[in-house]
Amino acid sequence: MAHSGPASxxxxxxxxxxxxxxxxxxxxxxxxxxxxxxxxxxxxGGKDSAVLLRLAEKAFQPGPIPFPLLHVDTGHNFPETLxxxxxxxxxxxxxLRVALVQDSIEQGRAxxxxxxxxxxxxxxxxxxxxxxxGSFDACIGGARRDEDKARAKERILSVRDEHSRWQPDxxxxxxxxxxxxxxxxxxxxxxxxxxxxxxxDVWRYIRREDMALPSIYYAHQRQVIQRDGMLLxxxxxxxxxxxxxxxxxxxxxxxxxxxxxxxxxxSHAYTIEQVIAEIAESRVSERGATRGDDKxxxxxxxxxxxxxxx
Amino acid sequence: MVSAxxxxxxxxxxxxxxxxxLAAVGAVDDGKSTLIGRLLHDADQLTEDQLAALETANxxxxxxxxxxxxxxxxxxxxxxxxxxxxxxxxxxxxxxRKLVIADCPGxxxxxxxxxxxxxxxxxxxxxxxxxxxxxxxxxxxTALALLFGVRHVLVAVNKMDLVDWNEGRxxxxxxxxxxxxxxxxxxxxxxxxxxxxxxxxxxxRSGMAPWxxxxxxLEALEETPTSTVAxxxxxxxRLPVQSVSTRSxxxxxxxxxxxxxxxxxxDAVVVLPEGRRTTVTSLATxxxxxxxxxxxxxxxxTLADGSRLTRGNLIAPAIDPPPVGRDQLTTVCWFAECPLExxxxxxxxxxxxxxxGEVVAIESRLDMKSLRLxxxxxxxxxxxxxxxxxxxxxxxxxxxxxxRVTGSLIVIDPETNATMAAVMVGTPTLR
Numbered sequence: 088m089a090h091s092g093p094a095s096x097x098x099x100x101x102x103x104x105x106x107x108x109x110x111x112x113x114x115x116x117x118x119x120x121x122x123x124x125x126x127x128x129x130x131x132g133g134k135d136s137a138v139l140l141r142l143a144e145k146a147f148q149p150g151p152i153p154f155p156l157l158h159v160d161t162g163h164n165f166p167e168t169l170x171x172x173x174x175x176x177x178x179x180x181x182x183l184r185v186a187l188v189q190d191s192i193e194q195g196r197a198x199x200x201x202x203x204x205x206x207x208x209x210x211x212x213x214x215x216x217x218x219x220x221g222s223f224d225a226c227i228g229g230a231r232r233d234e235d236k237a238r239a240k241e242r243i244l245s246v247r248d249e250h251s252r253w254q255p256d257x258x259x260x261x262x263x264x265x266x267x268x269x270x271x272x273x274x275x276x277x278x279x280x281x282x283x284x285x286x287x288d289v290w291r292y293i294r295r296e297d298m299a300l301p302s303i304y305y306a307h308q309r310q311v312i313q314r315d316g317m318l319l320x321x322x323x324x325x326x327x328x329x330x331x332x333x334x335x336x337x338x339x340x341x342x343x344x345x346x347x348x349x350x351x352x353x354s355h356a357y358t359i360e361q362v363i364a365e366i367a368e369s370r371v372s373e374r375g376a377t378r379g380d381d382k383x384x385x386x387x388x389x390x391x392x393x394x395x396x397x
Numbered sequence: 398m399v400s401a402x403x404x405x406x407x408x409x410x411x412x413x414x415x416x417x418x419l420a421a422v423g424a425v426d427d428g429k430s431t432l433i434g435r436l437l438h439d440a441d442q443l444t445e446d447q448l449a450a451l452e453t454a455n456x457x458x459x460x461x462x463x464x465x466x467x468x469x470x471x472x473x474x475x476x477x478x479x480x481x482x483x484x485x486x487x488x489x490x491x492x493x494r495k496l497v498i499a500d501c502p503g504x505x506x507x508x509x510x511x512x513x514x515x516x517x518x519x520x521x522x523x524x525x526x527x528x529x530x531x532x533x534x535x536x537x538x539t540a541l542a543l544l545f546g547v548r549h550v551l552v553a554v555n556k557m558d559l560v561d562w563n564e565g566r567x568x569x570x571x572x573x574x575x576x577x578x579x580x581x582x583x584x585x586x587x588x589x590x591x592x593x594x595x596x597x598x599x600x601x602r603s604g605m606a607p608w609x610x611x612x613x614x615l616e617a618l619e620e621t622p623t624s625t626v627a628x629x630x631x632x633x634x635r636l637p638v639q640s641v642s643t644r645s646x647x648x649x650x651x652x653x654x655x656x657x658x659x660x661x662x663x664d665a666v667v668v669l670p671e672g673r674r675t676t677v678t679s680l681a682t683x684x685x686x687x688x689x690x691x692x693x694x695x696x697x698x699t700l701a702d703g704s705r706l707t708r709g710n711l712i713a714p715a716i717d718p719p720p721v722g723r724d725q726l727t728t729v730c731w732f733a734e735c736p737l738e739x740x741x742x743x744x745x746x747x748x749x750x751x752x753x754g755e756v757v758a759i760e761s762r763l764d765m766k767s768l769r770l771x772x773x774x775x776x777x778x779x780x781x782x783x784x785x786x787x788x789x790x791x792x793x794x795x796x797x798x799x800x801r802v803t804g805s806l807i808v809i810d811p812e813t814n815a816t817m818a819a820v821m822v823g824t825p826t827l828r
Binding site: 106120149240255256262263283287369 | 412414416444482483484485486495497509510512516517639654682683684692693694695708732746747748749751805806807809813814815816819
């Protein structure tokens with residue numbers, strides 16, 4: 088593996104590409120920590136945010152991570168993800184703030200889409216309120232440019248207005264590694280240190296760092312139903328309606344989000360090596376396989392980002 | 398069993414994969430977006446659902462089949478108007494390279510977005526429609542990429558099928574690009590005859606041009622050396638100080654991203670701008686202590702004398718450090734809507750340091766057509782010119798061609814926080 092050291096001889100070997108991606112992401116986090124007053128790191132327990140947290144840990148070691156973690160919780164969770172979230176928080180002694188979409192609904196800030204319906208879209212309200220309540224001027228997230236064509240256009244430090252809106256026609260030029268963290272009153276930055284990482288880069292990094300993940304990222308037996316071209320886990324929010332029939336399959340998750348619209352994929356990849364081999368072969372994109380939220384239209388991600396979505 | 402798909406992608410082993418950043422540029426309608434779509438498609442980087450989404454998008458517009466150019470336009474306004482407004486990043490992973498492709502817009506009004514893509518690129522992929530020849534816009538974009546320091550120019554001479562794969566016309570365009578690159582610095586130029594529409598010489602070798610014996614476009618990209626090795630700088634290592642922390646044992650640790658060259662434990666160094674000399678007592682990557690490190694790694698170091706260090710300092714070799722000064726003669730690429738004039742004051746960011754600067758003189762403006770400097774009193778939106786600054790604090794800056802990290806600055810509007818300009822230390826290298 089292309090680790091940068093310790094070198095056996097006098098001359099170090101050229102850094103491998105994972106080293107380059109890691110060093111850049113850490114550089115971005117350190118710039119934000121230095122230039123912004125109150126950053127926060129979005130941590131859901133999913134694999135991309137787990138990588139982000141690992142990078143934050145390495146960026147500031149042996150000291151603590153100098154900002155709180157923020158989880159926007161839709162209430163539709165996989166229990167394995169929450170367990171993992173809490174385990175990592177206690178290992179790091181981190182300051183976790185949880186913003187509940189349910190609270191936004193009860194306070195009348197957002198409309199409940201109804202039982203079993205996705206809360207993906209209304210979590211933007213909860214996130215915006217949490218940012219405003221915490222006076223955060225930077226929110227560091229694990230979004231990647233390879234996930235969607237609107238994301239592919241966004242800067243690494245992306246300015247959001249007081250309503251959290253992304254305005255693609257008003258993006259700042261972003262030159263060299265000269266990231267500047269200054270924003271106006273009420274504005275904040277969304278920061279994407281993993282912008283140039285792809286799905287396979289994330290998995291190779293997880294392997295290199297020997298990172299733990301929620302068990303649902305690896306193959307397991309699960310009761311699922313086929314709906315809208317996806318395999319949805321049977322849960323308290325998702326139950327079969329005839330003629331749907333629940334069946335037990337060997338599956339794993341490629342992404343983990345709101346449990347009502349994150350699909351599983353059939354898989355027998357029980358180890359990280361098997362997962363990486365599976366992705367190298369895959370003919371379906373990560374979000375195409377697993378995310379109901381991106382299927383609405385050509386511009387669904389752009390529209391949601393304009394509304395404040397991550 | 399490794400399938401053909403996995404073999405064309407990186408497979409499972411990342412050993413030997415290097416990161417190559419490229420900026421794709423070209424005039425409107427010369428086929429840049431189609432070429433990127435073709436490259437991703439033929440290198441098995443597009444998935445079935447992405448292809449299906451393209452087919453749906455084209456059917457809505459009354460076109461049949463897959464129009465590969467729609468693989469790259471991301472915003473609704475871009476799809477509606479059929480132009481690229483902002484940089485789109487695309488990725489390809491092959492067994493030898495991770496390619497970060499910045500697909501840059503072609504219109505002059507989006508120069509700031511083009512500069513965003515070019516400033517970090519190792520290579521400019523220039524798409525030329527052979528049936529139209531080398532156009533003014535393409536010349537301008539190539540010149541901009543060269544000013545921003547790309548070391549390699551790969552010319553995709555496109556639509557060769559429209560000129561019956563005429564070798565003479567191909568060689569003429571290749572020669573024109575060679576001459577252009579010769580006027581600005583010393584980048585390597587390579588040209589490949591292709592048809593993006595039909596896929597000739599992009600990933601698959603074409604039988605249409607038996608006279609051409611060079612690499613396909615993907616092979617040329619895979620053979621381009623990346624700047625992640627120590628060759629980036631000409632003046633030895635530079636370590637801009639990002640943060641300074643004191644640990645419980647009293648040791649002072651400096652974090653930053655290394656540039657310019659190799660740093661070794663025991664190296665005699667100088668802390669700039671003060672000029673205090675000391676030595677490196679230890680260094681570590683993000684993973685482990687090491688005897689030495691190469692760019693562009695994020696590292697931490699300790700010094701024999703770690704006192705009075707702050708963010709914004711620069712650590713350089715004691716022999717041959719960069720010059721330090723408040724007066725800087727620079728090349729400015731101006732993006733803001735208001736003109737740049739003498740006497741204006743702005744915030745300036747250089748490496749990890751933010752200071753203030755005043756425009757002392759506008760020496761000249763670069764005519765992008767003749768590539769000659771002409772007298773100017775101001776710089777207007779998207780102009781490039783030579784500007785003299787007086788900064789509030791001294792900075793340790795290298796000439797831009799020597800080091801893109803320590804040789805670059807940005808101008809920030811103190812009122813709106815907008816990024817108004819890209820600034821390169823020194824005057825443009827014109828021949």
